[in-house]
Amino acid sequence: MARDTYTELVNTPLGRRVSGALGLPQPARLRRHRPGAAVIDGPVALVGDTVVADRLAEVMLAWGLDVRRHPDPGERLAAVVVCLDEVSTPAALSTPVLGLSALLKQVGRSGRVVTVFRDPAGSSDPAVRAARQGIQGITRSLAHEMRRGATANGIILADDLDADAPGVAGALRFLLSGRSAYVDGQFLTVDTVNGELPRSPEGWERPLTGQVAVVTGAARGIGASIAEVLHRDGAEIIAVDVPAAGEQLAETANRVRGTALQLDVTSEDAGEKILTHAAQHHGRLDIVVHNAGITRDKLLANMTQDRWDSVIAVNIESQLRINRALLASDLFSHSPRIVSLASTSGIAGNRGQxxxxxxxxxxxxxxxxxxxxxxxxxxxxxxxxxxxxETEMTAKIPLVTREVARRLSSLNQGGLPVDVAETIAFLASPSAGGTSGLTLRVCGQNLIGA
Known part of the structure; x- marks a missing residue:
């Protein structure tokens, strides 16, 4: 993995002065999750006078957070939560949004802004939908304006969803915490009451205790980081990769005290082999993370059959086949979780891909x-x-291209494998049970796509 020397440099006193004088990007050191650390350090301002706002105030107070309905001017804030769930016209956005405006200069380093609103698709009223869609535009634009590692994201609630649904609190905690360090300008939709919240601080730290998780492509890079974070959060790990990566796979499995399964995910019986291994070695299967993937880049004018077919076979056909086997098995039937690796290339496209x-x-x-x-x-x-x-693959990109790619996000830096792993661990947890069918970008609000 290549070092981001520029980010290290601008976080020194001299580098900060020079980059500021030259008008260069100043990426901040991001606040990432540390076991045992507080959800967020400092007061949280809550904007809005709705039932949802009242409920979220109770939730955050129960977490031990310092919640302020009317923060003092000039007081440093760790986060601002803006409840816009009752806005029904674009004109009605003015008061709460300008209330948020007055607080933005008080948001500190690696701070958080979280908007909470109802699903635009949940209303057929043109004014209501316009207002709700407007909140998405506000949130995305604000994310571009945040500085010093701060982010802005949103929680979208189904129209008929009560604020007591576990997924609402789960989404809020994730977006406030260091687990979402590289999630910016994105939206978590909560549309069912499924899920369960931990009942103790220890439960929040290890929400996957007693569960068994499969991670494909686990020998190295993002896959190894996913295995490590899921293990840290309490899961038993089945690390899966191709036989050619057997040595590194064994190292990953040993590091997380799990079991290793050498397997080509494109084989017809890959799903059955995963289920058999889980039954024999662990007695259950709760989580499957489809991380295995390959690239075989070429302009379409020069694309060959083997390059095309191999990428489709590994990256999507294998997942479809394994999922069919999982859903046909009683072993994978108790509140199961599947998390797949997509890519911003699948959203915005990419030359040669x-x-x-x-x-x-x-x-x-x-x-x-x-x-x-x-x-x-x-x-x-x-x-x-x-x-x-920042992976072994991106470290091979030419220096100038790599530097440009790092700065093409609102956070002005590349993410780390752990950032992807933290988001996957959240989506695999019981507190994310109200969110399904979603693709969540972990890109620092990369300046491509939606």
């Missing part, structure tokens, strides 16, 4: 279409779409 973009857009389509299949088991299926992540 028609095969890869097709496969990753396919993942997004598969996830949205599979929501009801998992819902019948009180389970969920979601996808994570990483942007520029």
């Amino acid at each position: 028609t095969n890869y973009a097709a496969s990753k857009a396919g993942v997004i389509g598969m996830v949205s279409a599979s929501k009801d299949l998992l819902g019948s088991r009180h389970g969920t299926i979601n996808a994570v779409a990483p942007g520029f992540i």
